[in-house]
């Protein structure tokens with residue numbers, strides 16, 4: 034098989050889909066690997082390191098898309114990449130289709146088979162390709178939130194951890210999965226007063242034991258969320274309903290109730306955002322103020338630490354890339370239900386019910402499940 038990767042085009046995105054180590058594994062197994070010139074540079078992988086691994090450096094992205102049976106990326110293709118999508122070349126990347134109608138329509142029209150990292154799901158419900166990035170994003174959300182409370186900037190000028198004689202700030206995390214737990218680790222270490230909320234009571238029980246009183250837990254009914262966020266200094270939103278738009282857990286009134294200079298980090302923005310006031314921002318222009326509250330809504334947070342994130346992501350993706358390359362796409366999908374669950378478009382049909390529902394499009398059953 035010919036597998037390849039291209040430079041990421043999204044603002045502030047410096048991760049790369051295949052490392053030289055991954056390229057070596059694939060070329061050693063007899064596959065060809067094509068890499069767009071400079072694709073790995075921002076993550077610390079020069080072209081020569083790919084050449085040494087047996088990969089072929091291709092001058093531009095078009096050459097990779099045209100020459101490959103499988104393109105392994107990090108983030109969803111942006112508009113300038115849409116023309117490259119075609120039936121004979123499968124796409125394996127973060128897709129977040131429920132937040133991107135234009136890309137969904139283009140994938141259908143092009144008949145490009147697409148597989149979404151965030152939907153690879155093991156039978157026990159774990160998300161092996163999303164989890165490493167959620168760990169990075171959760172930790173960074175806490176760091177960014179603490180930083181945005183400081184001056185200069187519109188934050189309320191508070192040290193989240195407090196000091197002797199001055200109480201710490203109050204942080205509310207909504208979502209008790211990987212993002213929420215990683216954020217709770219950092220915020221509790223900083224000394225903030227942290228409450229983590231979700232509707233998953235067994236998970237809250239586990240976290241209560243894990244943090245041993247350093248973090249409070251609370252079931253997230255709308256009333257309870259309103260109660261917790263009123264006057265809070267920081268809210269981190271890490272909710273997920275796999276493959277569907279993020280549930281809106283913070284209404285505009287709840288955002289207003291946090292008060293001027295509070296901060297929201299909406300990690301769920303890649304699925305459309307979990308606050309009514311959230312809208313996409315970028316690493317170049319990461320914040321805006323609405324209802325007096327600072328919003329940070331960057332959809333590729335781990336892109337800011339490309340070395341760590343690329344290593345973590347590609348360690349998780351490589352076994353699936355190898356399976357597709359060694360077995361062929363259809364056999365790999367038939368043999369591994371975790372991978373089959375990631376299938377989003379196939380032969381010009383949408384096989385993801387929640388995405389179809391979000392856009393009022395027809396859906397077909399996933400032929401591999």
Ligand SMILES: NC(=O)c1ccc[n+]([C@@H]2O[C@H](COP(=O)([O-])OP(=O)(O)OC[C@H]3O[C@@H](n4cnc5c(N)ncnc54)[C@H](O)[C@@H]3O)[C@@H](O)[C@H]2O)c1
Nearest residue numbers: 166167170208209210211212231271272273280332333334
């Ligand atoms: N912005 C970024 O750069 C970035 C990076 C990584 C992950 N993410 C996103 O962060 C989100 C969370 O990811 P994760 O890996 O932590 O997911 P996860 O599945 O581990 O956790 C999701 C949590 O949301 C909770 N939840 C779902 N619906 C809820 C509701 N209505 N009210 C309260 N809680 C609810 C679940 O109980 C669970 O605790 C996802 O949308 C993911 O794509 C974004």
